[in-house]
Amino acid sequence: MNTKQMIKENNRLQDAMKPNNLSYYQDMVVYIRSSSVQEQKGEELLLEIAQHLLDAQAKGKSAEEVFGSDPESYCKELVEQLPKMKGLSSLQFHLMIPWVALTWFFFVQALVGFITMWAGGPVERMTQVRISTLILIAGGSYVLIHALLRWMKNDAFKPEEDKRKVNARNIGIYVAITVLILVGGVWLGRLLPVLTIAPWISLVIFLIGIAGTKLLFSSK
Structure with missing residues (x-):
């Protein structure tokens, strides 16, 4: 099985x-x-x-x-x-979240680009992708999901009334991390170049991302 x-x-x-x-x-x-x-x-x-x-x-x-x-x-x-994830499995676990986040980013990028072209809008703006944005999405998604997994694990066996309580300390940590990521993204945005990616190229990247997700991360 x-x-x-x-x-x-x-x-x-x-x-x-x-x-x-x-x-x-x-x-x-x-x-x-x-x-x-x-x-x-x-x-x-x-x-x-x-x-x-x-x-x-x-x-x-x-x-x-x-x-x-x-x-x-x-x-x-x-x-x-139980045996822990090692080698490639561990790498897959850490790589999967940013990979999936970036894959769906390019889907949205392609979709918005094609809609803008169909509506006769300024396509040029829709083809500009900052490298800092890609780093922000990859890093932000990784931190967010791993923070969520840790929170779920820590709260797994708490009484229901405790699960409903807001943990101010944890929220403060997550907010601080989010702010640092956003500030880092703005800072990198001033240093890193902007890529020009046509909607059809974004679509190709999305399809490659989907294929890679099935090939690299699907459970067998």
Whole structure:
């Protein structure tokens, strides 16, 4: 069973869980999937946990009775035993976010350019792409997604009332990082040149990006 099939099977098993068991299990899913373990091994573990939980549920047991009252420690111990992403897999993990962000940027660039051409507007403005903008999109998307993953992992096993609370410290950190990225983008914009990219070239770059996404990052 490949990774996509395991995720599909995982979703099917979750449909059979009682609400309290489902909530407990979904926190485990968030924690394990946001950890730096090999995706295949992580999904195999989640399937084993889900099947074990359903077997226990059929006998009238709850998730807490099966896995304990401290699921975070339980998951942490399991994750430490799983192989971490190494070599190319680790590189793929870090490269995927900026790659996808830039791919869809060029799709928007192409779409707006073609619409502007069709409407008879100033196409020249739509063909100008700052290198600093590309750096900003790549870096900003990377920081944002990794910050989100860390936040999800840290909040996975918190009580529902705590999850709803706004963490001022974390928000302050994210805002500060965002401001630094924006300031850096403006500063780089004064130093780096502007590229002229026609809409059809942006479309070609987008298609190459989509092909590369399937080739380099799709789960097998």
